[in-house]
Amino acid sequence: MxxxxxxxxxxxxxxxxxxxxxxxxxxxxxxxxxxxxxxxxxxxxxxxxxxxxxxxxxxxxxxxxxxxxxxxxxxxxxxxxxxxxxxxxxxxxxxxxxxxxxxxxxxNNGSLTLNQVMGTVTRAKTLAVFRQLDTQRTIQIIRFLYESGQLWETDDRLSVDLSTAKLHDIDFRDIAINGENLIQLSLTGIFLSNTMFINITMEQRTRQSQQ
Missing domain, CATH: 1.20.5 (Single alpha-helices involved in coiled-coils or other helix-helix interfaces)
Structure with a gap:
């Protein structure tokens, strides 16, 4: 049990x-x-x-x-x-x-420098507009002045005074009338930089200009 x-x-x-x-x-x-x-x-x-x-x-x-x-x-x-x-x-x-x-x-019979006052005014206006325009439009002004005969001297007319102008990147092939020659072009006193004269014949030496 x-x-x-x-x-x-x-x-x-x-x-x-x-x-x-x-x-x-x-x-x-x-x-x-x-x-x-x-x-x-x-x-x-x-x-x-x-x-x-x-x-x-x-x-x-x-x-x-x-x-x-x-x-x-x-x-x-x-x-x-x-x-x-x-x-x-x-x-x-x-x-x-x-x-x-x-x-x-x-x-004024095709002249911008008929007298001293006119020449001074033309110079002032041109230099002022150069300072405000770009390269291509500056070239158009130079071509206009050149083709109208204002950038070379004659017996009865002075060229437009552009001395002290500072121009940059100008290709003078765009200015030449026939694509090759710039006859009697006056660049006296103009300061140039990065400028091209390739294949351009100039029959008057520039003075006080630099490339």
């Missing part, structure tokens, strides 16, 4: 221990699942926050780049408008100068 009782107790203890272990495992499982889910939720949240920060940073960079490009486009547009305005002003200046000089030529 005691042996049977001990066997019964042993069986009871084993059964009890088995139930306890099972309960512990169930308890641990009930803790692990929420814990894993919580960790997973935290990781996902951190990842989403990081992704959101990166997206905001990318959006901000794109916005800055868009604004920079917009500013560049606006600046280019403004520069283009300024250049157009400058070109229009220079075209008007060139046209007014030629009209003015043509009127003087018509009234």
């Amino acid at each position: 005691p042996i049977q009782h001990r066997a019964t107790q042993t069986s009871y203890y084993r059964k009890n221990q088995s139930l306890t272990a099972k309960n512990v495992l169930q308890f641990i499982s009930s803790l692990i699942i929420p814990l894993v889910f919580g960790i997973f939720t935290i990781v996902i949240t951190f990842h989403q926050q990081k992704t959101a920060r990166e997206q905001r940073l990318e959006d901000l960079n794109e916005l800055r780049e868009d604004r920079r490009e917009e500013a560049i486009r606006a600046n280019n547009a403004n520069e283009f408008q300024r250049q157009l305005a400058t070109d229009r002003y220079r075209d008007q200046l060139l046209a007014f100068y030629i009209q003015d000089m043509a009127a003087v030529l018509d009234k």
Whole structure:
């Protein structure tokens, strides 16, 4: 009878221990699942926050780049408008100068230096317009003066005094009437830089000029 009782107790203890272990495992499982889910939720949240920060940073960079490009486009547009305005002003200046000089030529027998006063006024106007025009328009004025006979001396007329004028990037091939010769062209006292005379024949030596 005691042996049977001990066997019964042993069986009871084993059964009890088995139930306890099972309960512990169930308890641990009930803790692990929420814990894993919580960790997973935290990781996902951190990842989403990081992704959101990166997206905001990318959006901000794109916005800055868009604004920079917009500013560049606006600046280019403004520069283009300024250049157009400058070109229009220079075209008007060139046209007014030629009209003015043509009127003087018509009234004074084809001379811009008929007397000292006229020669002084012509010189002042020409030097002033040179300072405001670009190379191509300056070449047009020199061609106008040369073709109208104002840049060489004759027995009854002096050439227009352009001394002290500073001319840059002038290609005299654009001035020569026949593409080869510049007969009696007077460049006395004119300062030239980056100037081309390739294949140009000049029958009068320049004085106090530099290339």
